[in-house]
Amino acid sequence: MKGALGFGGITLGFMAAALGVITMAVGIQRRDGRIMATGRQFVFMVLLGALVAAGAMEWALVTHDFSLAYVVRNHARATPLLYTVAALWGALEGSILLWALILAGYLTVTVRRLRARASDPLVAWATLVGLVVAAFFFALMLGPANPFRPTPGLIPKDGLGPNPLLQNHVLMAIHPPMLYLGYVGMTIPFSFAVAALATGRVGEGWLLETRRATLVAWAFLSVGIVLGAWWSYEVLGWGGYWAWDPVENASFIPWLTATAFLHSVVVQERRGMLRVWNLSLIIATFCLTILGTFLTRSGVLNSVHAFSQSTIGAWLLTFLGLAAATGIGLIAWRGDRLRTPGRIDSPVSREGAFLANNLLFAGFAFVVLLGTVFPLLVEALRNEKLSVGEPYFDRMTVPIGLALLFLMAVAPALPWRAASGPVLRRRLAGPAWVGALTMAACAVLGARGVAEIVAFGLGAFAVAGIVRQYALGVAATRRASGGGWPGALRRTVAGNRHLYGGLVVHFAVVVIAVALAASMGYTTKREFRLVQGQRVTLQSHHFTYLGSTRHQTGQKDKFQARIRVERGGHDLGVYAPALSIFPNSPQAIGTPSVRTGLLRDVYLTLVSSPDQDGRITLGVQIGPLVVWLWIGGGILALGTAIAVWPARRIRRRSTGRGPDPLAPPAPTTPSADEELLAEAPA
Template sequence: MVNFGNLSQVFAFIFSLASMAFLLTGLMKNDMRFIESGRRSLYGLALFTTLASIALGYLFVTDNFQVEYVASYSDRALPMFYKVTAFWAGQKGSLLFWAWVLTIFTAIVVRNTRTDLKSRNTPYIYLVLASTASFFLLLLTSLSNPFALLGFIPKDGQGLNPMLQNPGMIFHPPTLFLGYIGFTIPFAYAVSAMVIGKLDETWLRKTRRWNVLSWVFLTIGIILGGQWAYVELGWGGYWAWDPVENASFIPWLIATAFIHSAIIQERRNIMKVWNMVLIVLTFVSCLFGTYLVRSGVLQSVHDFGATGLGGYFLVFMITILLGGIYLIAESYNDLRTKHSLESYLSRESTFLFNNVLFLAIAFSTLFGTIFPLISEAVTGNKLTVSQPFFNQVNTPLFLILLLLTGICPLIGWRKASADNLRKNFLVPALAAVIGAIALFIAGIREFYPLTAFSLSIFVIVTIFNEFRGGTMARRKLTGEPVFTAFPRLLYKMRRRYGGYIVHLGVVIIVIGITGSSAYKLEAQGTLFKGESIKIGDYELRYDDFRGYRDRNRDIYAATLKVFKNGKPAGTISPERRYYINAEKPTTEVSLRTGLIEDLYVTMPGIGENEEITLKVTVNPLLIWIWIGGFLMVAGGIIAILPNRKKKGGSNEID
């Protein structure tokens, strides 16, 4: 199976080069036979990366420790669930996973464009996709081969990092990769459009679902990553502005800006240059994320084996960036449009301001992330930037974005009239003011929490009014009852109302972040059996301690009786785990979650006499972050649901 996997990789690389050669020859000779051969080669490319992926998965499942990659990330005691997910635990498997998904996406594009083969842009789309795949396959076959063998056969493997032995491992890395890889498709379409000079909205319409779907995957990956950090790392938080976290957040910000500005180009035929810039930056930032993770240039709590491929990614990334700049410069005159913003009081303007803010946050996050490299180059000392910098710079920008989220639906296209502004703003603004007064009376008087909660009320009321107005209008038109009119409205205008659901999810996340950040409580202490620790309304009494063996680890657990306001509220059991192949023990979180707050308990230390060191955190409203993330994903999926195919009609993107 090792030889089979190796050969599959090599054949995949050959097919990628063959496809590029056929496509270039066909374009130079204007010969459709070569282009057809290049198209078919892309199917072969997808086939062989699939076979290579199956081979690597088989080697993990069968404990073939002669394979260096398998021996590095698995062992005999590792549960089967984690043997499968160990596929992408390290660099080599991640690169193969990237190549495999990219070639599958490419095959989907090839199939969907099979009737457009004579279109001038289609061969260039194929060429960009084949070139990108060939880069990853070059790395796999020459520098980072997951099928490389050890000079001996070890009795057992080194095992999987304990922090990766979490259910999040099966979803978090793949969804991030799917998001990164997905943006290759719109990038290829954009490059093709610039090369042939077809610079209308066609490329945007054909890639809209790819854009949103890739954004959805990135969103899922980021939310799952935060949830994974929350339950696994044991420090009581979910986001630390860590370099690897930022590596996924930066492309998410730029992609979000692109999705918004694409709407303006489709509707008003403006911002063409801007959209080309954004899609190039989105794709480059996805490559930057991989570079940051795999180069080892920055230290991260997510470092699970960075290696020396960063330089190759850097060269590839710079090549893409310079190529994109060249194409945009060459196409600049054709991309410019006679249309312009008619008024600053228009929906188009709010979208533009929204774009500026997204890029400002992306730039500040990038600057803070790479500042250690800048400081080292300038002063010789690597100075790190901590959470306060990111929070101080980005929090005001996020609050302005939140305000724009509520304002945008209230302002019409082209130019808003004073009467419409007064009419549309009255109810949401009044609700926000009343809410702010009530919150102030309730004791929420710090500027940022009060502002965030008040703006959240403003946006929620705005979105509710949009749903209510649309539902009532449909009900009046069709005579349907409310509970029928609403879901049909949602499906009929799913792009618009799916977007509103995404915005609602964002607001819910803001509420969760504000509550859990501004009003977190923490306590720490050492307890002997029978002693208690108090925090807020809670009291935790240390009742019992036990240790036992579970497959590949020794577990030591403390049992604590929980009291809230003096009344019994169940038990909680934090753990320390000692994995067979790990140098250090891990701290396992015990969590009592609810709609109002989370009780979060870890056990950082155990004494000789079974005394325990506890760290207890109360995180208000934190569950709403995950609920808001679910709404964002649901809204994104709703927005790209396909049209119902009509008899004798087409299934065009709406």
Template sequence: MNVLATLGASAVLTAFAASLFAVGASVYGHRAGRPAALLAGRRALLATALLATFAIGTLAYALLVNDFSVAHVASVSSRDMEPQMKWAALYSGQPGSLLFWTWSMSLFMAAFVAVTVPKIPWGGAHAVATCGVVLASFLFALAFLASPFDVSPVTPDDGIGLNPLLVDPGMLVHPPFLLTGLVSTSIPFVLGAAALMAGKVDGAWIRHARSWALLSFLVLGVGNLLGAWWAYTVLGWGGYWGWDPVENSAILPLFPMTAFLHALLVQERRGMLKLWNLVLVLAAFALAVFGTFNVRSGLVASVHSFAQSEVGPYFLVLLGLVIAASVGLLAWRSPILRADADLDSLASRESGLIVNSYILVAITLVVLGGTLFPVFSELFQDVRITVGPPFFNQVVGPLLIALLATLAVGTVLPWRQAATSTLVRRLRGPAVLLLATWVLFAALGMRDPFALATVGLAAVIGFVTLREFAIGARGLRRATGAGWPAATARLFSRDQRRYGGYLVHVGVAVIAVAVVVSTVYQETARVSLAPGESVEAGGYTFTYERLLQRSPGVNGIETEVLAEVTVTRDGRQVGTLEPGRRFFENFPSQPTGIVALDGSLTRDLYLFIQGWDSNEVVELQVFINPLIAWLWIGGAIFVVGGIVAFWPQAQPARVTAEAPEGAQRA
């Protein structure tokens, strides 16, 4: 008997039982009015998280000690693998990633039970029961369909090792953030479902869902940014987002969650969009489950997906149940989901927020439709037709520009309505700046309409954001006498959500400029070069010197072959780059590329080689990618803004004053 496998499998089974107990105890406690049963249900979810933690700790230990009798360990690890890469191996295979997903979800739900459930007596029992059902659904798959603790019939002397594409330090951060972000959509889903079951669809559930939605938005955003960075630095195709079906599945939940964060402001201020907000949080979780199904079903081809297995159909059924339950709850409570007010004016901030959420949902539908188009084309025409980046760029591009326009205009519009003179005064400056930016960049040679529109709107977003900060800081200076830096910094403590959100908008604008410019103005060259020969691209000269070879001897890497390339510009040496290919001992037919990068604030020099012949003639591919650095800078601004908006706001301390001597107490 394998002790580690037995302990891990037992922990998963016990966690499954504990999650079912949480459901039963919560339902019974609510119906019978037994507080002790409700408390037992909450504690059962905490126990589930502890058991899931024990299970993942057991698997991590099996990887560290090279216990190849465990099938998952033998399939993703090897003796020469560095310890930190064994952490990446934990979630690289299908059973391990499912365990990591379920463990992360159990931690989120344990935190939710400890922090939020005591504050929602109107729906605590419903929330705990929903958490238990969701956790049990994933634990069932872990226990009976894709256990990471299955024992190999024959214990090999060594494991196979990681998939070559995953042997990269980026795997230590990208998958954990992305999986955790997808899992985090479950908490707003639970709150929305609890509000519907309890019939409390007013602002109460929104207040508690806001922080969890912000956290989900932040972690999902970081996960997708890290995914773009990993694709750019590892996959070796010159880009960072290829509209791969699994990439699409990862970003899909982010759109409705972002829409919810905008639409909830309208419900808080005006009592509108009750139905819409619930649809958004339910859809975000359904799309996260869809991503789980998509990765594990073999439905679409992707470098990121696992092989087809019996887990895929199970998650298809689970996805159907999530959608059916969501639609059923919405239909049941539809009579109480009417808005408390109507729009007073189309030229209002609430109109901008509503349009913003509609555009984000439109992007969601386009990306989802394009991802599933091959499936439907095969179903109805018996021919699998795949849509690629040109389709997504041409359809999502205009929607992105419309989104930037709503961010720019919505920031300056007032709530409810405003006089025409006020609107003209607020919009005059941004309109002049927009036209001036278009004229300036057109004069500098920018002719692409997408690029012009994006750069102009990004400039307007920056302008209106700075103006909002200036107006707020000026008011604080008048009230407190503080200097400009202190007054500006104090804005974040006074209204973190608002000013953190403004930073996120600036980050999105910077990212949009980097994406559009790097896509439209990318320069490429693909040539075969013998040692000593050169190629010119983007004003640079790339001279191939020689081939180099090295043997790292770790992580299954057998050899690395590198091409030494000297880069010059106007006769001055810029640097030496070494693109290459990496070969693996257990995967001889799966070499991977080694990307060579030289980056600056204005451009990236991006090189990789496809191969070489016996005369050391290499096939070199060169990309000149403009403004890529600003993609990561915009991402950093996005993350900082998200952290500011999410960070718990300090509550003013209460001071107890002593009553004057002789005063009577009430």
């Protein structure tokens, strides 16, 4: 019954999306505003279909309806409620359903927001493209990824339950939806980019329409990536948070191109330049999200994340090819309109810095993409299995990351068009000194590693610049309207949310960069073989093995060691890393026990359970500043929230400041306004 209901929802969603595409196409072809306005109604039906399907699946999961094969594979009676609900995105079919649901949600919000312009061809085209994407994902669920396939044969009394790795941390319930909110959100700017090309209105209009959606999607993607790293750190027990695993890369590559896009759109908004580049970037970002789905969900990879295998790969690759071909074809077709009047006057200018930033981000994305798909290409072409070692990624990306950090410190202080020496000196000398002194201090205090010291210095440089801009802004507000510091700060931020929110995001990036450098450069790791009562020392931390317990249940055999951690005479408590063995699986799953601190994490893993002599192997890792990675993710979300928070009064057109974090208040460029006027529906 729930299966029929859910499948009905999927059918409704597919039909509505397909009919919506047809109606929109007819409306656009006849230039009939009423037909277009009808077409947009189908978006709500798509949402309804997705809600019914997802609701039916959740209902089946919660009520242990094992007549559905998906429920049998991903749920057991003993599964706690949280992971029962989260089982929706625990496997292939459910995650496609979540994808469709989120896409329907984004499309609904978009057409609601633009309801006054339902008959505008740009909006109509964008809706059409969004519905095509939705139709594809619903078609996947009608065919190869049907989540409501019935259980073959007799209906079992209990299910298999989710993968054990997916049900021992609450982050698993949050991380995938966040990532998907980011991934799927990129469909909106993509739709508008295609619409801009199709209508020939390739100016700045489509950027303005999609700015907030892009920023929101970007923030979700960022937070999703950080949460994924955190989950990996807390659950997988290898001590790290980022392994350049293909699945991690699959979420990171579109993030890189989306970040490049957020910066380069500012140049287009201000100067009308980089049109082709921006369209290419957002089309590439969308294609990379599809590629990411392909990598994660088709089972082509042999990685820790590869939980699913299916025939869906060919579908996704075909769709990826179509999306890329459409984008490239449209750009080539509209080549004549994309030529832009402006040019970069001086490399030492805001637009010059944005251009360098974009080249670096694009290079970064290329490096990671190449390392990720190279083994697949070699295997496909030469039938030879190989992998790309982590040193490749580390060696290639660290210099790019440092260069980006440098640009982040410098670019916000550069004026548009061209910078003069005195201006540069006035704006940058102070922060640069702070950075240089930080580096000197690190070197004197005996910090190891050039890359680490440079990262700390550049981080300090950037933070000093951010503080300077905030201080100048607040001081100006106080001069103008008086009042106390807190009130002035609030008014300053409210006066230019994009600038000050963007600066907060930059600050978050510095926090993350410093935490990355410190934890990658200065982590100490050792393994100890211990008998009960034995005490060992690492970096002035003492570890005493108190004993271990063994819990045997039908599902698993779990060893837990109790370790007392002391530092400088203080008892930091007893920590209990564990190791679970699943009789039918060769996988032993370690559960680390982490003492999180603001300065350093103490990370304990049970490497092997007691042997004949009662000796365990304990992995100890002391990693500085790790917690700031997660805090940085929170600050980043806060900064984006400040930037996208709707400003009072000036709600509509004059949200005109870009995702550019850093543009000073100024009217929208003439070209953008002219274009909007020219675009008014006839």
